[in-house]
Amino acid sequence: MSSRIELSHVGQTFWVRGDDDKQLREFVALDDLNLDVAAGEFLTVVGPSGCGKSTILDLVAGLAKPSGGRLTIDGKPITGPGLDRSVVFQQYTLLPWRTAAANVEFALEAKGGMTKKQRAEQARDYLDLVGLSEFANRYPHELSGGMKQRVAIARSLSYEPEVLLMDEPFGALDAQTRERLQEELIGIWRRTGTTVIFITHDIDEAVFLGQRVAVMSARPGRIKEVIAIDLDRDPSGDTDVRASRDFATCRHHIWSLLRQQHHSTDDTEALTQELTHV
Amino acid sequence: MSSLIAEKTEARPNPRQEEVAKARGVSLKMRRAVKLLRGLAGLVTLALIWELAPRLGLVDSYFIPPLHIVVQEWWSMAVDGELWKHIRASLVRSGIGFGLAICLAIPLGAAIAWYRPVREFITPVLETFRNTAALALLPVFMLLLGIGETSKIAIVLYACFFPILLSTITGVATVDPQLLRSAKVLGLSPIATFRKVVFPAAIPTIFTGVRISGAAAILVLIAAEMIGATAGLGFLINYTQYNFLIPKMYAAIITTSILGLAVNYGLVALERRFSRWRPV
Numbered sequence: 001m002s003s004r005i006e007l008s009h010v011g012q013t014f015w016v017r018g019d020d021d022k023q024l025r026e027f028v029a030l031d032d033l034n035l036d037v038a039a040g041e042f043l044t045v046v047g048p049s050g051c052g053k054s055t056i057l058d059l060v061a062g063l064a065k066p067s068g069g070r071l072t073i074d075g076k077p078i079t080g081p082g083l084d085r086s087v088v089f090q091q092y093t094l095l096p097w098r099t100a101a102a103n104v105e106f107a108l109e110a111k112g113g114m115t116k117k118q119r120a121e122q123a124r125d126y127l128d129l130v131g132l133s134e135f136a137n138r139y140p141h142e143l144s145g146g147m148k149q150r151v152a153i154a155r156s157l158s159y160e161p162e163v164l165l166m167d168e169p170f171g172a173l174d175a176q177t178r179e180r181l182q183e184e185l186i187g188i189w190r191r192t193g194t195t196v197i198f199i200t201h202d203i204d205e206a207v208f209l210g211q212r213v214a215v216m217s218a219r220p221g222r223i224k225e226v227i228a229i230d231l232d233r234d235p236s237g238d239t240d241v242r243a244s245r246d247f248a249t250c251r252h253h254i255w256s257l258l259r260q261q262h263h264s265t266d267d268t269e270a271l272t273q274e275l276t277h278v
Numbered sequence: 279m280s281s282l283i284a285e286k287t288e289a290r291p292n293p294r295q296e297e298v299a300k301a302r303g304v305s306l307k308m309r310r311a312v313k314l315l316r317g318l319a320g321l322v323t324l325a326l327i328w329e330l331a332p333r334l335g336l337v338d339s340y341f342i343p344p345l346h347i348v349v350q351e352w353w354s355m356a357v358d359g360e361l362w363k364h365i366r367a368s369l370v371r372s373g374i375g376f377g378l379a380i381c382l383a384i385p386l387g388a389a390i391a392w393y394r395p396v397r398e399f400i401t402p403v404l405e406t407f408r409n410t411a412a413l414a415l416l417p418v419f420m421l422l423l424g425i426g427e428t429s430k431i432a433i434v435l436y437a438c439f440f441p442i443l444l445s446t447i448t449g450v451a452t453v454d455p456q457l458l459r460s461a462k463v464l465g466l467s468p469i470a471t472f473r474k475v476v477f478p479a480a481i482p483t484i485f486t487g488v489r490i491s492g493a494a495a496i497l498v499l500i501a502a503e504m505i506g507a508t509a510g511l512g513f514l515i516n517y518t519q520y521n522f523l524i525p526k527m528y529a530a531i532i533t534t535s536i537l538g539l540a541v542n543y544g545l546v547a548l549e550r551r552f553s554r555w556r557p558v
Contacts, residue, residue, distance in 0.1 A: 061463055081463050093460040097478050097555040106474065110464035139555045144297060159464075 002040040002195040003074045003084060003162040005060060007033055010069035011220075012055050029055045031220030033069070042189055042196045044210030046203060048258060052221030053199045057167050060197065061087045073163065083111055086156035090168040092148035094140040094155075100127060100147075101136040104155045111159040126154040129188065146177035150184075157188065163195045170205065182208055203258070207231075207250045208242060215257045225257060343525050352529035361533065367509040368537070371427065372495040375434025379491060383439050384484060387446025388477070397451060404444060412437035412498045416505065425506035430499065437498040438491035445487025449480030482556065485549045492541045500534055511537070 012030040017023065029052040037043050047053050058064040059071055062081040071078040073085070086107075094103045104123035108114055114122070127133050130150040140148055149169055156164060170178040182205065189196055200206050206213045210229055217224040231246050241247055290303040325345055332339035355361040390396050412433055419436075423429035453476045461471045503512025511534050518527035 063459060063462060081465050083465055085463075087460070087463045089456060089460065091456050093456045095457065095475065095478070097481075097553075107464055109474070110461075110466050110470070141556070144294075 002193055004039045005035075005037040005163060005195065005197070006070075006072045006075075007035040007056070007060075008070050009034065010056075010059065010066050010071060012052070012059065012064070013067045028220040030059075030066075031222060033222055035214060035223055035226075037195060037197060039074075040193050040195055042186075042198065042209060042211045043214060044198045044200060044206040044212075045214045045216060046200055046206040046254060046258070047216030047221070048218045049201060051216045051218035053201075053216060054167050055221065057087065057165050057197065057199055060163070061085055061165055063087075083159055084161055085163045085165060086159065086161040088149070088152050088156050088164070088166045088169045090171045092140065092145070092152055094148055094151055096140050099137050099139055100132060100143065100151045103140070103151055104158050107155045107159050122158060123154075126158040127151070129157065130154045130184065144177075146173050146181060149173065149181065153185070153188070157192065157194070160192075161194065163197065164189075166196065166198045168199055168201065171200070171202075178205075185209065203251055203254050204242065207247060207254065213250075213254060215254055227253060341524060343528065347525050348528040348532065351525035352532060355526065355529055361529070364509055364511050364514045364530070365533065365537070367507075367513075368496075368499055368503065368511045371430045371503075371510065372434050372499045375431045375499070376438050376491060376495040378431075378435050379438030379442055379495075380488065382435075383442035383487075384446050387443045387484075388450050388472070388480075390443075391447040391450035392472075397447060401447065404440060404447075408440035408444060412494070413501050416502055420506065430502050430507065430510075433502050434495050434499050437494040441490040441494065442484070442487040445490075446480065446484050449483030450476055452483070453479045482549075482553050485545075485552065489542065489545050489549070492545045493538060496534065496538045496541060 010030055010033045011028070014027045014029060016025060016027040018025065033052075033056070035056075045053050045056065055064070059066050060073075060078065062078050062085070094100075095106060098106060101120065101123045104126055105119045108119040108122055124133060124136060127136050130153055132147060132150055132154065135143060135147060140151070143151065153169070170181055173181065185196075186209065198206075198209055200209075207229055213227045213229060215224045215227065216222065227250065229250055231241055231244065231250070291299065296302055328342075328345040330344075331337050332342050332344045352361070390400055415436065416429075416433055419429040419432050423432055457475050457479060458471065461475045466474065499510070500512035500515070503510035504516040507513040511530055514530040515527055515534075518524070518530060
């Protein structure tokens with residue numbers, strides 16, 4: 001139950017209007033981006049804000065069409081959204097008028113081919129998977145942020161997609177809830193074997209979750225380097241992987257890649273400023 | 279007596295603490311019974327002023343008779359059935375007009391909001407119509423539809439139609455794009471997306487328009503009935519005024535107030551029934 005995703009020479013441009021000069025111009029979000037995600041892999045994508053991380057996800061999800069290049073899933077081109085892929089957004093996109101269980105059922109209704117009873121059973125199973133069976137009948141406003149995001153994950157998994165796309169899903173959560181959900185996510189991934197592409201701006205999160213971390217550069221968005229993470233993860237979760245030496249090395253490596261980039265953009269900005277002054 | 283600032287900034291447990299304690303913070307100063315009692319006291323004060331002002335000679339008791347005389351008159355009208363005849367006439371007219379407005383405006387508003395060019399083409403026109411007072415058009419309606427029931431129902435329909443239509447357009451057009459994206463990810467058809475996402479999301483906004491219309495239905499009808507009608511509360515008020523049946527006139531006015539209150543509370547209750555999922 002997993003698929004291979006390939007992005008080759010993908011480019012995406014948008015029309016924007018400048019804040020200062022009100023001029024209409026093209027904004028290059030992604031340019032000549034190449035990325036391969038193996039079936040069943042957990043890949044994290046990290047990069048500076050505004051580098052086009054979410055754009056990649058929109059393209060793979062089929063919510064947007066690229067301006068150039070090719071995206072394929074198991075060799076077939078991606079033309080639009082499909083139930084083989086599911087997305088967990090940063091904002092909890094639960095329907096506020098539906099209970100937690102009914103929100104999961106919403107996805108199953110979209111999939112079709114199930115009776116009401118089957119849907120209810122499956123929703124309960126997946127809420128159980130994320131540890132929320134007791135909260136099945138609560139409305140979203142009666143749930144905490146972490147719980148809402150778990151419902152969203154349950155909803156995304158409920159129709160058994162082959163690829164799970166996650167766009168900074170834990171970004172709005174407090175540190176403790178976030179760590180717990182990260183561990184739960186690893187557990188769920190191990191059990192389901194789904195391919196996961198996980199977008200984040202948090203280096204620790206990227207290293208902790210990913211089998212590989214794709215580091216992006218900003219403007220135009222490209223993959224700068226893909227780093228394999230080889231950590232000795234203890235499935236029982238009793239040891240603190242984040243405190244290990246290997247973790248620190250990987251973290252530092254990515255940090256310096258992003259830092260370098262930060263400096264180089266600063267330099268170019270300084271340079272252009274100088275040029276305009278002259 | 280606590281001010282608004284003290285009331286709203288009173289120390290209370292934060293949501294996390296409430297979650298841990300599995301309880302909800304309460305303020306002992308804000309109990310339901312106290313609130314109800316205070317509201318009741320306000321109404322009693324109003325009644326006392328109405329009763330005493332004419333008696334003490336502060337106002338002319340011929341033009342503003344003390345409340346008990348008005349209530350007596352109201353009671354005798356209620357007993358001999360005269361009042362019901364007029365209430366029924368008014369309710370049927372505003373009910374039909376209001377009902378028609380809901381049935382027409384909601385689907386039409388949804389259709390207009392769905393297509394951006396249509397929405398942008400028609401919204402200024404609709405705003406113009408909404409801001410044309412319904413009563414200003416009463417002569418037109420009477421010219422076109424005569425002075426019978428049709429013109430009265432039509433004017434109620436007109437007054438109710440635009441608030442519902444515009445709130446439906448706003449409600450549908452301002453649906454959270456994030457919800458639409460998640461519907462798109464699930465591959466939902468446009469019809470299913472409308473039925474399961476857009477419409478439920480728009481209901482609270484639509485209800486704002488429905489409540490405004492509910493009040494307008496009574497308001498406009500009373501005024502319309504004052505011109506060219508032989509039954510209805512508006513007719514009754516006008517008729518009794520012409521004939522100096524002053525207590526009767528006040529009885530009719532009070533009846534319209536009660537009717538308006540009933541319609542408003544009815545719609546609020548209905549709204550609550552439909553939006554139980556919203557945080558209070």
